[in-house]
Amino acid sequence: MEDYLKLFVEETSFYNRLVLGTLLPESWWAPLPHMLQGWLRNYIGGVLLYFISGFLWCFYIYHLKRNVYIPKDAIPSNKAMLLQISVAMKAMPWYCALPTLSEYMIENGWTKCFARISDVGWPSYVLNAAIYLVIVEFGIYWMHKLLHDIKPLYKYLHATHHIYNKQNTLSPFAGLAFHPLDGILQAVPHVLALFLVPMHFTTHIALIFLEALWTANIHDCIHGKVWPVMGAGYHTIHHTTYRHNYGHYTIWMDWMFGTLRDPAEEDAKKM
Numbered sequence: 001m002e003d004y005l006k007l008f009v010e011e012t013s014f015y016n017r018l019v020l021g022t023l024l025p026e027s028w029w030a031p032l033p034h035m036l037q038g039w040l041r042n043y044i045g046g047v048l049l050y051f052i053s054g055f056l057w058c059f060y061i062y063h064l065k066r067n068v069y070i071p072k073d074a075i076p077s078n079k080a081m082l083l084q085i086s087v088a089m090k091a092m093p094w095y096c097a098l099p100t101l102s103e104y105m106i107e108n109g110w111t112k113c114f115a116r117i118s119d120v121g122w123p124s125y126v127l128n129a130a131i132y133l134v135i136v137e138f139g140i141y142w143m144h145k146l147l148h149d150i151k152p153l154y155k156y157l158h159a160t161h162h163i164y165n166k167q168n169t170l171s172p173f174a175g176l177a178f179h180p181l182d183g184i185l186q187a188v189p190h191v192l193a194l195f196l197v198p199m200h201f202t203t204h205i206a207l208i209f210l211e212a213l214w215t216a217n218i219h220d221c222i223h224g225k226v227w228p229v230m231g232a233g234y235h236t237i238h239h240t241t242y243r244h245n246y247g248h249y250t251i252w253m254d255w256m257f258g259t260l261r262d263p264a265e266e267d268a269k270k271m
Contacts, residue, residue, distance in 0.1 A: 007115035008107045008201055009034070015205075016041050038103050042096040049212045050088060050176055057172040057216055069222045076171040080164070084173040087160065094180035095187070099208050102191045106201060111194035113201045120198060131197045133249070136207075139189025141253035144246040147182060157182040165239050167221045175215030187211065214249070223263050228252060233263035 013034070019041045020029040029037055058081070061069050106113045117125045147158040160179040164170050176183065190208055193199065223233025230247040234254075238245040244261035247253045254260035 001109060004115065005107060005109050008103075008113070011115065011201060012038055012103050012107065019045055035100060035104055039096055039100040042099050043093060045209065046092055046096055046212065047089070049209060050092070050173075050216075053213055053216050054085075054171075054173045054175075057220060061220060061222065069220075070167075074167045074221065076168055080169050081171050081173045084164070084171060084177040087177040088173065088175075091176065091178055091180040091183055095176070095183050098184050098187055098191060099205070102194065102204070102208075105191075106194065106204075112196070112198040113194055113204065114198055115201055117200060124198075125200055128198045129200065129203060132193045132199050132204075135193040135196060136189045137248055137250060137253055139192060140186055140248040141246050141257070143186050143189065144248075145257075145259070147185065148242060148246070157185075162239065162242065164219075165242075167236060170219050170221050170236065170239060172216035172220050174219040175217075176212060225264075230254075234261070237261050237263060 016029070016034075016037045020037065023044060029040060032040065062075050066072070066075075102111075105111050114120055120128070147153045157179045161174070161177060161182065164174045164177070178186075187208070190204070190211075194204065218230065218232045218235040220232050221236050222231075223236075224231040225233070228250045230245065230249055230251050234245040234247075234251060241261065244259050245251075245254055246259055251260055
């Protein structure tokens with residue numbers, strides 16, 4: 001068992017060398033404990049992903065495709081986007097504690113994670129990944145809904161994110177603009193699922209970082225119309241009504257629990 005767990009440590013050490021070794025002098029990070037190296041790598045990776053994806057996204061939809069996807073009067077101001085960046089950057093060090101903790105638990109054999117797809121085979125990998133995603137979808141839906149329904153949680157945590165409640169205040173940079181504890185709570189299902197279903201370690205890490213891209217996408221106010229994806233059209237409604245479309249990747253949880261509101265129906269009402 002100890003030999004198998006070393007595979008996880010070797011993988012996280014590779015990620016550390018890849019990110020930290022590329023961007024920082026070795027003398028700055030090599031003496032740090034392994035867990036702190038992991039946090040620093042997650043932090044640097046998270047910040048780079050947030051800024052690179054956010055700037056490219058905004059440049060494309062607000063400048064290259066100006067007035068194509070979003071009317072001129074619906075483009076958020078630079079002041080609004082800078083505020084979102086400020087909130088996200090204050091929370092980022094805390095966000096990175098969660099994947100660092102999950103890596104620690106995985107490396108110590110506390111979860112059901114496996115290191116290689118060949119250990120379980122492709123059919124089992126696909127089935128487990130699907131179950132993992134269903135658990136995550138269910139968990140994030142209810143965590144998000146509770147952050148609205150429990151008044152102290154909304155007032156002291158989630159309201160930080162919901163100051164962006166109109167199309168001209170939402171931008172890809174709003175995707176990570178949460179109170180730190182709010183952002184962590186909504187990502188906790190990713191970690192809890194590791195105790196319930198066997199999950200490929202690399203896939204888990206990839207999905208954690210995919211969250212940054214996904215949250216940028218659902219805050220750009222562009223309705224992609226790809227069923228059953230819970231895209232920006234649905235999430236913009238969430239930011240204006242506060243009582244609909246709590247889901248994450250898909251509309252299924254909102255459909256099951258009666259909180260779905262379709263952007264197409266909203267457009268029909270306006271006509």
